[in-house]
Amino acid sequence: xxxxxxxxxxxxxxxxxxDLTELGLPGRSxxxxxxxxxxxxxxxxxxxxxxxxxxxxxxDEVTPDARRLGAVNTVTIRDGRFIGHNTDFSGFxxxxxxxxxxxxxxxxxxxxxxxPAQPSPTPCSPPASGNWTWWTPIPPxxxxxxxxxxxxxxxxxxxxxxxxxxxx
Numbered sequence: 001x002x003x004x005x006x007x008x009x010x011x012x013x014x015x016x017x018x019d020l021t022e023l024g025l026p027g028r029s030x031x032x033x034x035x036x037x038x039x040x041x042x043x044x045x046x047x048x049x050x051x052x053x054x055x056x057x058x059x060d061e062v063t064p065d066a067r068r069l070g071a072v073n074t075v076t077i078r079d080g081r082f083i084g085h086n087t088d089f090s091g092f093x094x095x096x097x098x099x100x101x102x103x104x105x106x107x108x109x110x111x112x113x114x115x116p117a118q119p120s121p122t123p124c125s126p127p128a129s130g131n132w133t134w135w136t137p138i139p140p141x142x143x144x145x146x147x148x149x150x151x152x153x154x155x156x157x158x159x160x161x162x163x164x165x166x167x168x
Contacts, residue, residue, distance in 0.1 A: 020051070027051045031058040034075065034082055044076040047084075059084040 006013025020029055027050040037045055047055050052071040060081040066072045072084035
């Protein structure tokens with residue numbers, strides 16, 4: 001998929017997965033992975049669960065979106081510096097804008113608890129007036145309420161702790 005898109009864009013693109021689990025390494029090894037990638041001449045890396053937050057402490061720079069969301073899914077390597085980006089955020093917003101132009105957003109159901117589910121002032125956020133329902137398989141003890149949601153819009157978890165509704 002990644003290499004095909006590179007071809008379409010006229011780019012020479014080589015994509016090789018490096019799976020910490022397959023290597024028998026914990027997520028906290030992501031810093032070693034970055035160093036190894038730099039030494040091997042990589043230009044960048046995709047970062048996924050469970051490393052999207054763990055990688056932050058190993059970066060030289062973080063883009064504003066990634067900083068605001070507290071998660072990185074792409075690291076570019078430039079002049080020996082590691083720069084963290086979050087394309088979940090911009091990709092979700094672009095897909096919503098182009099895939100659902102003119103759609104009413106007064107009732108939204110968000111599936112999952114990934115970065116696009118983190119409320120922020122974007123098309124990914126709860127609607128200004130209406131209902132936003134957040135469905136996640138992660139129980140409340142393991143997944144706190146997103147921090148930048150106004151207190152007035154919080155409600156209690158619905159049994160069995162898999163659905164969260166916010167009304168504004």
